[in-house]
Amino acid sequence: MGKKNAISIGRMFTTPGQLVSLLVLVMPLAVAFYMSFTDWTPTRGSLAQAEFVGLENYRELLVWDTRFLEAIGRTLALSAICLCLEFLLGLGLAVLFMRSFRGKRALLSAFLTPMMVLPVVVGYTFWMLFQTNGPVNQVLQLLGMAGPEWFKDSTLAFAAVVITEVWHWTPLFFLILLSGLNAVPENPIRAAVILGANPRQVFWHVVLPMLRPVIVVAFVIRTMEVIKLFDEVFMLTRGGPGSSTETISLYIYKLAFNDFQLSYGAAAAFMVLVGSLLLVHLLLTPIKDQLMEDRH
Amino acid sequence: MAPRKLGIPLAVVMGAGLAFTLFPIFWLVMTAIKPPIDWNASPAVWLPSCPTFINFLTLFDPDAIREYGVGGVSQSATAAVFGSILASVASTCISVCIGLFSAIGISRYSKGSRSTPLVILSGRMFPPAAIAVPFVIIFSTVSLIDSYVGLIAVYVAVTLPFSTWMLKSFVDDLPREIEEAAMLDGMTRVKAHLTVTIPLIKGGLFSTTMLVFILNWSEFMFALVLSYSNISTIPVQLSKYVTATAGTLYGVQAALAVLAMLPLVAGGFLIQGHLARGMTFGAIKQ
Numbered sequence: 001m002g003k004k005n006a007i008s009i010g011r012m013f014t015t016p017g018q019l020v021s022l023l024v025l026v027m028p029l030a031v032a033f034y035m036s037f038t039d040w041t042p043t044r045g046s047l048a049q050a051e052f053v054g055l056e057n058y059r060e061l062l063v064w065d066t067r068f069l070e071a072i073g074r075t076l077a078l079s080a081i082c083l084c085l086e087f088l089l090g091l092g093l094a095v096l097f098m099r100s101f102r103g104k105r106a107l108l109s110a111f112l113t114p115m116m117v118l119p120v121v122v123g124y125t126f127w128m129l130f131q132t133n134g135p136v137n138q139v140l141q142l143l144g145m146a147g148p149e150w151f152k153d154s155t156l157a158f159a160a161v162v163i164t165e166v167w168h169w170t171p172l173f174f175l176i177l178l179s180g181l182n183a184v185p186e187n188p189i190r191a192a193v194i195l196g197a198n199p200r201q202v203f204w205h206v207v208l209p210m211l212r213p214v215i216v217v218a219f220v221i222r223t224m225e226v227i228k229l230f231d232e233v234f235m236l237t238r239g240g241p242g243s244s245t246e247t248i249s250l251y252i253y254k255l256a257f258n259d260f261q262l263s264y265g266a267a268a269a270f271m272v273l274v275g276s277l278l279l280v281h282l283l284l285t286p287i288k289d290q291l292m293e294d295r296h
Numbered sequence: 297m298a299p300r301k302l303g304i305p306l307a308v309v310m311g312a313g314l315a316f317t318l319f320p321i322f323w324l325v326m327t328a329i330k331p332p333i334d335w336n337a338s339p340a341v342w343l344p345s346c347p348t349f350i351n352f353l354t355l356f357d358p359d360a361i362r363e364y365g366v367g368g369v370s371q372s373a374t375a376a377v378f379g380s381i382l383a384s385v386a387s388t389c390i391s392v393c394i395g396l397f398s399a400i401g402i403s404r405y406s407k408g409s410r411s412t413p414l415v416i417l418s419g420r421m422f423p424p425a426a427i428a429v430p431f432v433i434i435f436s437t438v439s440l441i442d443s444y445v446g447l448i449a450v451y452v453a454v455t456l457p458f459s460t461w462m463l464k465s466f467v468d469d470l471p472r473e474i475e476e477a478a479m480l481d482g483m484t485r486v487k488a489h490l491t492v493t494i495p496l497i498k499g500g501l502f503s504t505t506m507l508v509f510i511l512n513w514s515e516f517m518f519a520l521v522l523s524y525s526n527i528s529t530i531p532v533q534l535s536k537y538v539t540a541t542a543g544t545l546y547g548v549q550a551a552l553a554v555l556a557m558l559p560l561v562a563g564g565f566l567i568q569g570h571l572a573r574g575m576t577f578g579a580i581k582q
Binding site: 023025031035099112119218257 | 299300301302306307309310313314316317318319320321323324327336337338339340342394395397398400401402404405406423424425427428429430431433434449450452453454456457460485486489510513514516517521531534535546549550553556557560561563564565568571572575576
């Protein structure tokens with residue numbers, strides 16, 4: 001059993017996975033990449049006959065397509081707002097869960113439930129909740145406010161999307177931060193207390209810095225998810241009113257499957273991919289060394 | 297240090313959070329057991345006037361709701377339920393099997409995989425809308441569009457990074473010495489992996505399977521663009537009730553949503569301990 005044997009076994013084990021990824025992920029991506037440099041649409045015969053237009057699609061997107069640029073800005077704004085709210089709420093809840101109280105296990109399960117619900121179901125449920133004669137407006141009326149028409153006003157529709165996302169994914173932040181808090185070693189905290197730090201100082205200057213890698217991981221994962229956000233918005237608003245809640249994924253979907261501008265849509269998709277790669281790279285930079293240490 | 301107790305003010309805060317968390321689910325379940333007259337009543341009805349299972353029956357027998365004077369449910373959801381089960385179970389099994397071998401291969405035999413976290417993360421980042429375009433084109437030339445084989449292939453490919461990296465984190469936790477001991481007893485490497493490694497990560501294997509199942513069961517966009525009339529899944533069927541010509545069938549739609557949600561909530565509780573690891577591709581271990 002030499003080294004060679006071991007290498008060939010390793011190869012044997014990893015080959016099926018690589019083949020599947022190559023056939024079903026890399027190949028379509030290559031086709032899409034080529035497509036993004038042509039002016040192909042399904043009505044113009046096969047892809048092979050399509051005319052090569054170079055960077056025309058990309059130029060069009062960046063220079064003329066305000067809807068595309070707006071969708072990007074909106075998706076970034078949505079990420080920023082949702083992530084901050086989810087982080088603060090999740091952190092608050094995780095800190096509460098560090099206290100002792102009865103029924104902790106059951107409550108933990110209850111708080112994690114939203115994460116387990118299908119995005120489409122979440123979208124449908126909040127669509128019902130935000131109906132003009134729905135329960136949200138009923139509660140607002142009890143508080144003496146007139147219930148608005150949520151899906152007819154662009155700001156309110158955007159707010160509805162934010163609330164839906166926050167409801168759906170705060171549990172993920174909570175879960176990640178809770179496991180981070182549980183893993184914080186006790187010695188540095190003891191040392192800080194002996195040196196005279198009060199609980200607030202301990203939290204801000206000892207505990208929180210140790211949570212940094214965990215927080216970054218949570219932010220990176222959620223950023224990726226918001227960039228892909230589609231299901232909930234599709235069920236809630238279909239991007240409306242107008243295009244005021246149109247995320248970048250929804251815009252690409254509409255380009256490709258409503259307007260059949262496939263090559264143009266592919267170009268948009270690649271720009272989003274490159275942009276989000278850069279974004280994640282930036283977000284991961286501060287903890288890169290730590291991530292690699294963890295993986296021995 | 298003993299943790300401090302939760303005082304009453306903070307308990308109230310937590311109660312408010314709990315209400316916010318559970319209310320949408322409460323509303324969905326209540327709507328599913330409302331008779332048609334309560335569906336879209338003004339002002340909204342919180343508790344059904346007379347609870348009924350008619351919405352669930354209507355899913356499988358579209359004419360059942362006629363006794364309440366509502367017609368026009370054109371499609372039964374039977375095909376969608378069947379389709380969801382077929383597509384998710386098949387693709388989950390295939391994805392986890394392939395992922396298991398990749399995980400062992402990468403964890404035990406490959407060296408230069410230091411940059412993995414970034415690679416995995418970027419693999420999950422491409423908007424599905426973008427991959428969907430070439431899928432539709434390629435699949436329509438090899439007539440895999442509107443077929444379960446095509447849908448399953450997509451699901452396997454999309455969840456494969458997930459099952460591979462989650463399982464790899466479980467294999468990484470296992471000391472190499474265990475397998476080496478088995479090999480000293482005369483086992484071949486392959487046999488050592490099959491009879492020692494795999495049984496020892498049973499728990500991780502189960503959690504990974506559940507998480508991949510959750511991903512496949514919830515998937516919406518690929519099913520939407522790859523299905524015309526031959527195939528359907530629950531999420532696609534769910535999105536169609538909104539546009540039904542008979543107006544919105546709130547109760548029936550909610551009933552299907554509840555059915556779709558049940559296996560996931562149950563499964564999610566079973567693997568609660570591994571949820572953080574799964575959702576972060578093994579970056580965070582609990």
